[in-house]
Amino acid sequence: MRADFLLRNAGELLTLACGPVPRTGAAMRDLGSVPGGAVAAHHGSIVAVGRERDVVATVELDDDATVVDAKGVLVTPGLIDSHTHAVFARTREREFAMRVEGRSYEEIAESGGGIRSSVRAFREASEDELLEVGRSTLTRMLSYGTTTAEIKSGYGLSTESELKALRVIGKLGEEHAVRVVPTFLGAHEFPDEWRDNRDGYVDHIIEEMIPAVSAAGLARFCDVFCEKGVFSVEQSRRVLEAARAAGMEPKLHADELHPFGAAELAGELRARSADHLVCVSDDGVRALAAAGVTAVLLPGTTLSLGKSAYAPARKLIEEGVPVALATDCNPGSSMTESMQIIMSLASMALRMTPAEALAAATVNAAWACGTEDVVGMLEVGKAADLVVWEVDDHRAIPYHYGVNLVRKVVAGGVVVRDRDETLVV
Numbered sequence: 001m002r003a004d005f006l007l008r009n010a011g012e013l014l015t016l017a018c019g020p021v022p023r024t025g026a027a028m029r030d031l032g033s034v035p036g037g038a039v040a041a042h043h044g045s046i047v048a049v050g051r052e053r054d055v056v057a058t059v060e061l062d063d064d065a066t067v068v069d070a071k072g073v074l075v076t077p078g079l080i081d082s083h084t085h086a087v088f089a090r091t092r093e094r095e096f097a098m099r100v101e102g103r104s105y106e107e108i109a110e111s112g113g114g115i116r117s118s119v120r121a122f123r124e125a126s127e128d129e130l131l132e133v134g135r136s137t138l139t140r141m142l143s144y145g146t147t148t149a150e151i152k153s154g155y156g157l158s159t160e161s162e163l164k165a166l167r168v169i170g171k172l173g174e175e176h177a178v179r180v181v182p183t184f185l186g187a188h189e190f191p192d193e194w195r196d197n198r199d200g201y202v203d204h205i206i207e208e209m210i211p212a213v214s215a216a217g218l219a220r221f222c223d224v225f226c227e228k229g230v231f232s233v234e235q236s237r238r239v240l241e242a243a244r245a246a247g248m249e250p251k252l253h254a255d256e257l258h259p260f261g262a263a264e265l266a267g268e269l270r271a272r273s274a275d276h277l278v279c280v281s282d283d284g285v286r287a288l289a290a291a292g293v294t295a296v297l298l299p300g301t302t303l304s305l306g307k308s309a310y311a312p313a314r315k316l317i318e319e320g321v322p323v324a325l326a327t328d329c330n331p332g333s334s335m336t337e338s339m340q341i342i343m344s345l346a347s348m349a350l351r352m353t354p355a356e357a358l359a360a361a362t363v364n365a366a367w368a369c370g371t372e373d374v375v376g377m378l379e380v381g382k383a384a385d386l387v388v389w390e391v392d393d394h395r396a397i398p399y400h401y402g403v404n405l406v407r408k409v410v411a412g413g414v415v416v417r418d419r420d421e422t423l424v425v
Helices: 025-029 052-058 093-100 105-110 115-124 127-143 159-175 198-216 233-245 262-269 282-291 299-304 313-318 339-348 354-360 363-369
Strands: 002-014 033-042 045-051 060-069 074-077 079-081 146-152 179-187 221-226 249-254 273-276 294-297 323-325 386-389 406-411 414-418
Touching (some): 002 045, 002 052, 002 386, 025 313, 033 052, 045 052, 074 079, 079 339, 093 105, 115 159, 127 146, 127 406, 159 179, 179 233, 198 233, 221 233, 249 262, 294 363, 313 323, 323 339, 323 354, 339 354
Parallel strands (some): 179 221, 249 273, 273 294, 294 323
Antiparallel strands (some): 002 033, 033 045, 074 386, 386 406, 406 414
């Protein structure tokens, strides 16, 4: 068969193509290791993967094929960031300094900061301005090995501005090497004009926003910030049921700051994912496990907010909940584009093994994004999205933290990042 891309001489090729999707329990430690591996692709899709001698014997390279010599190092699938707010107008370093001085996230929000400050800036920004910020953010993600990212709206909080956000997200997906998954998050916070009529805003989301988003075909998922002081369990249920009826699959920001019953709701609705889960109850863990809902853990947010308690990753894994990882890249509570630092935090703070962290950042994150048929594993038919690392052992990724260990990034069979060259995209 023909191939226009060949990666050869991988010291250790981790395919992750070795078990069920998503992974749970002990299966999260099986990485599908192929020593001396190779990957061949044609028109962006993998056509052969395995030991180099077998792959080379299987394919016929085009005359102008790209050949990448991995030089005996580690090769993995591209990383997948399954929870981000990567389209925003302005950063909020002033609030970061306030937190360092002892102000809580809730106090900052009540004083006019938090999500509502991002909303005010977002509404004033043009689509071109938002695209410029989004491109820069995705390019930094790419440089750290991320080849797929979910991006939520939620800084518009009006029909016009939420549609603007989703249009920008869609344009980024069309033009950037990072594969983009769009999520509608109109229920992120109550905007200033609706703060005295919260049920009215919920009605507005259901009756106007969701139909407009659905008609435009701009979002795969619908998310709700189900939390004390934001959207109640019943309000969240109403929004997500309406979204599902309109063709969007449910996700939840769940039990981040308080045990609130959001994980139980995620289980009830069989949501694609429940995210954060720092304060999830035992009943919530059981509900997620029973319904097969993926827990997307965001340790960067816990670190950035100065909290001491992290999500109970070990309990979730031991109870059979699929666990994924994400940056929660956003201007307020987790300003990072690096899935590498998130994997380090997963091992150091969540007590996940390096193998579990890698599975959570690839195959399980793909499931959380609904892209499991395309990315997350290196196998025939999947996209040729992969990372060539500077290290030869996957355990070195969380171990050697605070630096960029990526040598090359390949997206769709094209080298889009090279350590020794400028960014291609």
